[in-house]
């Protein structure tokens with residue numbers, strides 16, 4: 405009998421599914437690509453056919469122009485070559501999917517990036533039992549235990565209200581994190597206008613178009629200091645310390661990221677108010693997910709794999725590092 409998963413070949417540039425002649429999240433242009441979600445480290449432009457959820461395809465079109473898209477709704481199954489392929493929610497960002505591959509009586513799940521805690525902007529992660537679970541491990545160390553999101557949002561609001569003459573400038577990735585922070589603020593009853601950096605505009609508009617209501621959003625550009633006092637402004641992390649932010653009224657610099665757990669990372673970006681809000685599974689979510697999925701093998705795509713490898717070993721699960729390159733550019 406062939407080795408388990410012998411039909412799946414990991415390369416540094418992505419995962420090759422031989423009997424489908426297709427690649428999962430390839431970092432270079434390929435004739436046939438299966439894309440888990442819209443973050444730039446997973447979804448690149450220039451592929452031939454792209455299988456992805458309609459939301460992911462819409463995100464890719466917003467960023468790269470028209471795609472030779474083959475939309476697959478959550479739960480639908482398509483046959484590519486000799487492989488049955490379905491897309492299941494990953495809970496990471498809008499449209500994000502785990503890709504379920506079935507061939508020769510074996511089931512392999514490629515998780516893409518995922519998280520388990522609730523996110524009002526996307527469908528929750530679905531557990532799919534399988535033979536091989538190919539997982540990320542961005543926060544694969546026991547030190548990473550993300551706090552409750554609501555309490556982080558409350559800290560943000562508390563700070564905002566404590567210094568009403570200033571504004572709070574929140575660094576957040578333009579795809580996913582920004583919209584999640586906005587939506588979480590709305591859920592905590594914050595109905596004030598929220599101001600955004602120009603780089604956020606198209607993706608926020610797309611989220612709204614796809615049914616994620618973000619409330620009163622306004623461009624920060626052109627707003628006076630007076631108008632912005634006591635308000636929240638959201639920008640990409642790269643804009644936190646650049647000239648753009650000088651137009652703001654004495655901003656309190658915040659950033660929403662799983663990395664804010666590490667004080668040094670916050671200092672590097674001169675972040676005064678670190679908010680530990682992550683779109684990735686923390687240590688407990690990673691290990692809990694592996695227990696629930698109960699695979700025969702775990703393959704780890706990217707992140708801090710050593711501790712998770714060890715954890716798998718102590719739980720009698722065979723584990724393997726894939727050392728894929730180029731992931732982890734834009735999301736955390």
Ligand SMILES: [Zn+2]
Pocket residue numbers: 441443446496517735
């Ligand atoms: Zn991602």
Ligand SMILES: [Zn+2]
Pocket residue numbers: 443445446517731732733735
């Ligand atoms: Zn990623």
